[in-house]
Structure formats: C-alpha cells, structure tokens
Amino acid sequence: MNELLQGLIKAFELLVTLDPEVMEIAGRSLAISVTATLLAGVICLPLGGLIHFNRFTGKRTLINLIQTFYSIPTVVVGLFVFLFFSRIGPLGVFNLMFTPTIMVIGQVILIAPILLGLVIAAFSGVEKAITDTARSLGANDLQIGIAVLQEARFAVMAAVLLAFGRAISEVGLALMVGGNIKGFTRVFTTAISLETSKGDIELSIALGIILILISLVVNMVLNRLQQR
Amino acid sequence: MPLIKTVDLCHKYGGQDILRNINLKVEQGEVFALIGPTGAGKTTLLRLIDLLEVPSSGKIYFAGRDATASKRVRFQVRRRMAFVLQKPVVFNANIYDNIAYGLRWRGMAKNNIRQKVNTVLEMIDLSIPQDRNARTLSGGEAQRVAIARAIVTEPQVLLLDEPTANLDPLSAAKIEGLITRIIHQYRTTIVMATHDMAQGQRLAKRIGVLINGEIIQAGDPREVFTSPQSREVAEFVGVDNILDGVIVSQEGGMVAVEIGGNKIAEAISDYPAGEEVYLCIRPEEITLTLAKATTSARNSFVGQITRVVSVGPLSRIELDCSFRLVALVTKRSAEELGLDRGKRVYATFKATGVHVLRKD
Amino acid sequence: MRKAIYCLLSTIALLALLAGFVGCAGEFKIATTTSLYDTGLWSYLEPLFEKKENVALDIIYAGTGAALNQGKSGNVDAVIVHDPDQEKSFVNDGWGIDKRSFAYNFFMIAGPSSDPLGIKDLNPADAFKKIAEGGMKDPGKVKFVSRGDNSGTHGAEKRLWAAAGYDYAKDIEKSGKWYIETGQGMGPTLTMANEQNAYVLCDGSTFTSYKGKLALVALVKKTAAETLNVYNVYAINPDKIKTTQIAIAKDFINWLISPDVQKLIGQYGGGSLFYPITDTTYPAIPNLADNMKPVQ
Numbered sequence: 040m041n042e043l044l045q046g047l048i049k050a051f052e053l054l055v056t057l058d059p060e061v062m063e064i065a066g067r068s069l070a071i072s073v074t075a076t077l078l079a080g081v082i083c084l085p086l087g088g089l090i091h092f093n094r095f096t097g098k099r100t101l102i103n104l105i106q107t108f109y110s111i112p113t114v115v116v117g118l119f120v121f122l123f124f125s126r127i128g129p130l131g132v133f134n135l136m137f138t139p140t141i142m143v144i145g146q147v148i149l150i151a152p153i154l155l156g157l158v159i160a161a162f163s164g165v166e167k168a169i170t171d172t173a174r175s176l177g178a179n180d181l182q183i184g185i186a187v188l189q190e191a192r193f194a195v196m197a198a199v200l201l202a203f204g205r206a207i208s209e210v211g212l213a214l215m216v217g218g219n220i221k222g223f224t225r226v227f228t229t230a231i232s233l234e235t236s237k238g239d240i241e242l243s244i245a246l247g248i249i250l251i252l253i254s255l256v257v258n259m260v261l262n263r264l265q266q267r
Numbered sequence: 268m269p270l271i272k273t274v275d276l277c278h279k280y281g282g283q284d285i286l287r288n289i290n291l292k293v294e295q296g297e298v299f300a301l302i303g304p305t306g307a308g309k310t311t312l313l314r315l316i317d318l319l320e321v322p323s324s325g326k327i328y329f330a331g332r333d334a335t336a337s338k339r340v341r342f343q344v345r346r347r348m349a350f351v352l353q354k355p356v357v358f359n360a361n362i363y364d365n366i367a368y369g370l371r372w373r374g375m376a377k378n379n380i381r382q383k384v385n386t387v388l389e390m391i392d393l394s395i396p397q398d399r400n401a402r403t404l405s406g407g408e409a410q411r412v413a414i415a416r417a418i419v420t421e422p423q424v425l426l427l428d429e430p431t432a433n434l435d436p437l438s439a440a441k442i443e444g445l446i447t448r449i450i451h452q453y454r455t456t457i458v459m460a461t462h463d464m465a466q467g468q469r470l471a472k473r474i475g476v477l478i479n480g481e482i483i484q485a486g487d488p489r490e491v492f493t494s495p496q497s498r499e500v501a502e503f504v505g506v507d508n509i510l511d512g513v514i515v516s517q518e519g520g521m522v523a524v525e526i527g528g529n530k531i532a533e534a535i536s537d538y539p540a541g542e543e544v545y546l547c548i549r550p551e552e553i554t555l556t557l558a559k560a561t562t563s564a565r566n567s568f569v570g571q572i573t574r575v576v577s578v579g580p581l582s583r584i585e586l587d588c589s590f591r592l593v594a595l596v597t598k599r600s601a602e603e604l605g606l607d608r609g610k611r612v613y614a615t616f617k618a619t620g621v622h623v624l625r626k627d
Numbered sequence: 628m629r630k631a632i633y634c635l636l637s638t639i640a641l642l643a644l645l646a647g648f649v650g651c652a653g654e655f656k657i658a659t660t661t662s663l664y665d666t667g668l669w670s671y672l673e674p675l676f677e678k679k680e681n682v683a684l685d686i687i688y689a690g691t692g693a694a695l696n697q698g699k700s701g702n703v704d705a706v707i708v709h710d711p712d713q714e715k716s717f718v719n720d721g722w723g724i725d726k727r728s729f730a731y732n733f734f735m736i737a738g739p740s741s742d743p744l745g746i747k748d749l750n751p752a753d754a755f756k757k758i759a760e761g762g763m764k765d766p767g768k769v770k771f772v773s774r775g776d777n778s779g780t781h782g783a784e785k786r787l788w789a790a791a792g793y794d795y796a797k798d799i800e801k802s803g804k805w806y807i808e809t810g811q812g813m814g815p816t817l818t819m820a821n822e823q824n825a826y827v828l829c830d831g832s833t834f835t836s837y838k839g840k841l842a843l844v845a846l847v848k849k850t851a852a853e854t855l856n857v858y859n860v861y862a863i864n865p866d867k868i869k870t871t872q873i874a875i876a877k878d879f880i881n882w883l884i885s886p887d888v889q890k891l892i893g894q895y896g897g898g899s900l901f902y903p904i905t906d907t908t909y910p911a912i913p914n915l916a917d918n919m920k921p922v923q
Binding site: 175176182 | 342346349350352354358359360369372373416417420426
C-alpha cells in the first residue's frame, strides 16, 4: 500500500513537471497510433464504400471474414508482420524491423478489419432512399458515396475512434515488431510492461494515468457523437 | 416527337413480373397521371423512367434517344429529370443545404445556387428558417423541401411518386397547390403516380391506368372516368355499378340488354345481339324517386333500399332491384325523401349514362 | 468554430504523420539477454558508444535463444548472449563470428529467507538435488521458478539439474506444481519467485540490482565452474546476412573489450555486479590473450 502511494506521488511529480521521458513516450505513442488510424482511415473508408455499394458474389462471405478479424490477437498480427518484414523475410529489404514505421504498419493491419467492418455497417445504416434520392438528383457515384458518408458521419467517427483506441492500447504487436527500444520505439504500453516487470512502478503509473486520460477523452467524444 | 416513350417495357423482380409490355408516350409539357391500386407497379415504372434501374426488357426513349444505352447515357439523361419519392427523404443537413445538393453536384457557383434556392424557397412557402435541420420537419414540410430540391435543378421531367399519400389532408392540399403552381410557372413535363383517382383527375391532362403491371387504358381523364375500357379499370375509377348482361337486341346503335331478374336495360352501343357485356353506371348517374316518374330516361327499376352510408355531404344508397345498384345523392335529398333502409324506391338512369363493356 | 477544430485536427494529424516516420535509417541494432538488460548496464553504456561512434544504438532484449534468432533473421547486427551450448551451434552453423567475451559473473540460487529445505551454502548441484526432492514431495510448500525460455540462465539451470543427476526433460520439466516456468526475462521471473516464496536460479548482477525490491535472499553463492556465467558478444557473419553492419559491429566489439570500457563495466553498480573479462580473479575463459586481441 505504501509502495503504491509512493508510486502515485512520484507519478504526479513526473506529470506535473512534464518529465521529458514521459512526454517523449506519450508523444511517440500518439504519433504512431494517430498515423496508423489515419492511414487505416484513408484505406478503409473508400474500400468500405466500394464494398457496400457494389453487389458481387461472396460479398456476405467477405463481410463475415472481416468481422472475424475484429479481435485478432495482437501477437498474431505481430508474428505475421515479423515473418514478412524480418531482414530475411520477403519484405526485409526495407529494413523496417524495430522502427516506429513498422509499428505503424502493424497497427494499420491490426485495426483495418474493425475500421472496415464498422464503416460498412455505418453505410448500411443509412436508408436506401438516401442513395436513390441522391442518384435521382444527379449525383455521380463518388458524390453519392460522399453524401452517404455525410449521413453516416457520426457512426463513421465512432468507428475511427474505436480503431484508434485499439491501436494505442495494444502491447503484443508493439513489443514484437518495435522492440521497446528506449528513445526510439518505446510507447505507453511497452514501457508500462517493462517498468512494471522491473518493479519501477512510478513511471508505469504516470504513463498509465496519461493513457487512461486519453481513453477518457476518446470515450467522451464518442458518447457525444452517439447521442446525436 | 414525345419527350418520353417506352416501348414494350417489362420488368421482373426476383422472378416476379412487375411490369408487362408498357407502351407509354408522354409529350413535352404534359401532366400525366399514372393511377392504379397499390402494388400495381407505379413506383417501379417511375424508377425505370428515371433510369434508376435497367429494365429487364424493352426500351425507353428520351427526346428520341435511347436512354438505356449505357451507364453514361443513363446518367446524362437522369440529370435532366428529378424524382420525388413517396416517403419524404431529407438529408441530415439544414433546409438550404438540402435544396442546394443537386445544384452543388452539378458544380454550380455559390452565388448562383443561393439565388435559385431562395427563389424556390419562396415558392414552397415554408415558414421555417432555412438553417433549421431538415430532419426536424414534419412529413408535409419535408415533402415540400423534397419537391423544392427537385425543381431547383430545373428538370425537364418531374416524377412524383404518390406525393400526398403519407400526408394529412391539409398538408396534401398544400402540396397539390404547390404542384399546380409548378405546372403553371415552369411548364415542366410531369409524370405523377397516385392511387387517388380524383387527384389524378384534378391535376392531370392525361391519365394512364396501371393495374397488375399493365397499362389497361390511357387517355383523357373524363374519358377514363366515364368510359372505362375494362372491368378492372371501371372498378378502380369508381364505377360502383357493373351489371352482367347479354344483348338481346341491337337497333340503330341502341341495345336492349337483359340483366338479372329478367329486367331489360337500354344503352348506346354498336355491339351485336348475343354479345355478353358489362353495363357500367356511375352511382351519381342514378336518380331516386318515391313514385314512378315520367322522364326521358329509358331505364327505371323498382327496388328496395338495403343500406345507407354517409359519405361527407353525400349519401351512398345501396338498392336491391333483383340486381344490386348503388346510387349517390345529397344527404339533404336523402333526408327530404326519407330514404331509409327498407324503403321502396324507383332507380332511374338514362341510356346515355350507361357505358357498355364487352366481356372478355 | 467547427472550422477551427478541423484545422487543429488536421495539423495534429500532419505532425503525427511526420513524427511517425522520423529516424528510420542508420541505426545499429543489438540484441542482448534480458539478464544484462534488466541490470541497466546498457542504459549506462549506450550513450557512451553512441557518442564515440556517432550512430544510434538500438537495444532489443530477449532470452539468449530469441536473441540468437534475431541475429539469424538479420534484424540485429550483433548479439550478446551467455549460453555455451546455443552459442556453439550459432558459431558452427556459420552465423556468429568475431566472438569476444567481455564480462562474467556467477549464477546464484536465491530463495525464501525461511529456507525450508536448508540449502544455504551447499554446493549448487547438491542444492538442486534437495530442491527437486523437496518439491516433488511437498509441492505446496516448496517451489522452484524457472526462466523456461531457452535463455542462457535457463541453459545453466538445465546443466545444474544434470549435475544433480536428473534428466531434465523426463524428471524435471512438467513434473509437478513445484516447478514453475515463466517463459519471461530474469526480472519477471524473480518477481514471480518472490510472490511464490520459491527458489530460483539467477545471475548475480540481476539479483543485486533487484535488492530492496525482493524478499528473497541469496542462499547459494559459489564461484565455481558450474555457476560461471560468461557474457559473449558476436558479430553476424556478412556472408550469411549481406546487410549486416559488420564494420560498426567490429567497432562495437573492440569497444567492449577496450580497457576504458572494461574498467567501467567493473565499476558499474558499485563494482559488485560484473567482473570485466580482464579481471583474473577467476579464470573465466581459457585463452584471455587471444580474447583481448581486437577483431579486424
């Protein structure tokens, strides 16, 4: 109990004085996860639109497959990325192991199914009459897509925030492909994992508090959106 | 050259025939009403005309050009039309943006858009600020916004799918007023689907009756109303009296028809003796008297009142004259004559008020 | 207002995009055993090497087996390990070259202060025998926590079981609730042993650096051949991995065995954690002279 209290006090100290190590880890975590979420968004929004608006054989199967990967274990994605991007692997020529870049790539792979599946669901939630109305008013395919996106904007926003949450809170992938290198690939989750196992809990607690604060903000925004 | 022409248009949906051999012509500037019972295929036909779907077979010509040729052609032609759906659909944006959507998609300049939207807003006479979210509007208000949204793009053809079906009488009247104003101001060609025959009569120059996926009859509303070409059309346009009969004699364009109970009715027709026919008599053509009257009317039958139903300011009176007859009189007359159940009355109608249909 | 939020978000997004991709080239990567990593020795040495060589030093930590794998996968340019058997295969298969030993210490056995089996000051092999017997007889009271992760420490542990007369695979592994395998580094393993009041084999330096955080005490501390723990560094063979940064690796190895660094290693942590390889208190390696020759 005493240790916990000591830890909490030290943690607040680190936060209030904007301790450089804590800030560096926080900044990097946000940079990596925000980048991953944006990249995944750029890929999954148009792709989701294409899948939703077109009829093709196997569409149901594809959507089921996407949903299957919603909760793919982070270490499985980590293993997959490791096999491909390892120096001796097929994509090893890029020399990306243990870099922030590979962490971004890994997180994109991790959250893509959720983002894609929920974007498709968001589009599906818009009544077909909207699509018909837009078409009849002379919108071309792209304009229809944007109109439906507009109608579904809150559901899509929620999907993006959920994907971001999953990206920033995972540890298995970050550890396996990032290596938790101090000053280079260390993020919230891997740092907390390391420091806790070493018994240095002040830094862990400080990072944990920030991570919780971020989650809180994300959740508050999510709630406001869902209330509309 | 008609603006819209369909040739042998057919459409299937999930294996079911929805439309069969539709051959329709709509002239430029015409107001054409497509009437028919619910489920007849009116919406499907409108959707095909708007090129929202590709017909299973048949062709659609727009100003002489094959509109179903390719996706690109369909898109171009579709941009010259506008469609207002049955259920008012508004985008989750304010009123101004809703109306501006079509113009924005056409890449119009902002100032131009503002001018056009304001003009059209005046026309629909909505007493609600244009920055209000359209989703907060009532059904009638939303429908007016939908119509505004459609006409602001100055389409050559305006397609309306049962525009007043889901509305209360007051809102419906407002919409009809708006449509009338549009007709006068823009002279747009209008194709309007409705199950309300009276509305079709009021607003349209020509009527097409769509029953079970086929256009049974098309023409002047008066003509369709009084001279239905088939039993189904007759039933739909409100001919409550359709009597089975056989022509017993034909003389100089006048026939005597035997109807139920050895009674003979006279009508104007060229059909030969022996022909099986339907006699169509509109209920408002029947006069009721308490005693046998001497009139120029050729047909007078005695009968007993079986039912009296109040319809607004009118009374609908069902009679048994050994065949069933329905008459429509004013409530006042019904009261003055004491027309109650069981009363013995004479039902009289002119030979010219009978429309003879051949049975097939 | 809404425009302002969008601008802000776009700016953050752009910055994030840029930040995520900074610093992706020109890193010298090494894999080290968790035992060394957890003592904090690398945090101490890292800035010195980075300054001298003017290159970013990236340190990955894993058990010896995993570290050697990273070497074979070409993801690191040098490995620091301490398992003689695995290292022999690593060299024989042509992966590791320019081996140099640079430090050593001794494994010790720690356990609960109550020491229910009374192994204090016994010979390591005898202590292990008692632990096995005690554990199999009374698994509720006597426990042993193992690394279970193919690390150097795990290797040393297996050698001690053999010395105690056991066949590891048949007699010890999965033989009962008394034998716990964490599959993790030395730190988490010590923590587990602490929680379970169990016996554990640990390298001297890690245990010392955890002093004050554990209730466990050192019970068997013998400087002998069977507890000797030598840390070796290898470069990766450029014939096998063409992209390995062999030049920097050689510099790194020579730097580790240089007199200045050897002195620092000896002084680290108050001097009680590591013996520099040049310290002849115990004959850690057969041919010290050859070992101290810089690699070419």
